[in-house]
Amino acid sequence: MEARRDVYQAIADPTRRAIINMIATQPQNVNAIAEKFDVTRQAISLHIKILNDCGLLAVKKQGRDRVCEARLEQLSEVSAFVDQYRQHWESKLDSLEKYLAKLKQERHGEQH
Amino acid sequence: MEARRDVYQAIADPTRRAIINMIATQPQNVNAIAEKFDVTRQAISLHIKILNDCGLLAVKKQGRDRVCEARLEQLSEVSAFVDQYRQHWESKLDSLEKYLAKLKQERHGEQH
DNA sequence: CCATTATGCAAGTATATGCTTGCAAATATA
DNA sequence: TATATTTGCAAGCATATACTTGCATAATGG
Structure with a gap:
């Protein structure tokens, strides 16, 4: 169990x-x-x-306890990776949004 | 090879x-x-x-070719996961930025 | 039609992963 | 000091993962 150990693998x-x-949070x-x-533990x-x-x-170490604290700065690497493709899915959502808006407008047109 | 198959595992x-x-891009x-x-292939x-x-x-399928096209909408799930912790690392960068800005200002002070 | 090209499927392998149980070490508490 | 609590370490195991080689299938082009 000593191979690749990066933040992608971790999450x-x-x-x-x-x-x-x-x-x-705590x-x-x-x-x-x-x-x-x-x-198991x-x-x-x-x-x-x-x-x-x-990381x-x-x-x-606090007495016999070992307190674990989040250090999430490394997640910025994942964020950077994902964000470079943001247009790929955000534009899709935008398209869907526009489509729905148009649909709604057309329905209104029907009713009036 | 038929186990967990989610976007986190994929990336x-x-x-x-x-x-x-x-x-x-292409x-x-x-x-x-x-x-x-x-x-190997x-x-x-x-x-x-x-x-x-x-996903x-x-x-x-194009003739005998199989053309692969990116469908990156699923990455929004990863984006959502990472972004909820954005403060954890962005604040760190902010602190560093402020520290550097302060340092720069102090150096200016020395020179003048 | 036959050779070439693009691809999938199957079997096999080495290592990684996620988990368990058992035991030892260190610290806290009665 | 004796006991309980928190934790780490090591060995073992089943499955997943990443990869290979070999063969089959389907479409293209001379």
Whole structure:
């Protein structure tokens, strides 16, 4: 389990996206995170390790607890990738919007 | 190879991101795409299948060619996920920007 | 019609991934 | 100090992933 370890790979897993979601608003320790999922603590611990490896979270040692804090700056890379194609889907939505607007207008025309 | 098949998984692979990049501006057939990579045509064909499965591209049959066209609307899902954390990294950049601006101003102060 | 070209399908392989159980280490609490 | 809690590490396992080679199919062009 030591291969490609980038932010795309990290967010590919739904459990890891959920973990990100959990700690984005409030840092939490490993056990607190693990309790919210059906899998074992070790499974979650590994997900946290992966997220840590690619810089999406930072672990702070507080006594015997290890508190996980979101570090989501790396997501800007994904944002940049997606945004360069924004026109591809935004224009589609625009088209749909225009189509619906036109449709609505035509219906109004019918009624009047 | 029939498991999780979502857009996050699709863009996790660098080859698939490269394929997306290639066909985003200009649709191309399978062989034309495969020629640009070091792996075999079959490997690329599988990547195309995966991209097709999750709706990131459409395949149009033209004679014996199969032309791949980008369909990047699905990326809006990734965009939505990333954007909800935008403050996490944008504020960091803002801080850095402000810091640099301040630094620059202070240097000006020294010189004058 | 036959050779070429574009492509898919199937089988096989090495490694990655996601998960488990078991155990050890470190810290906190009674 | 004895016990409980938080966590990491290691081994093992089933499946997914990324890739290969070999062969079949379908369309094009001489």
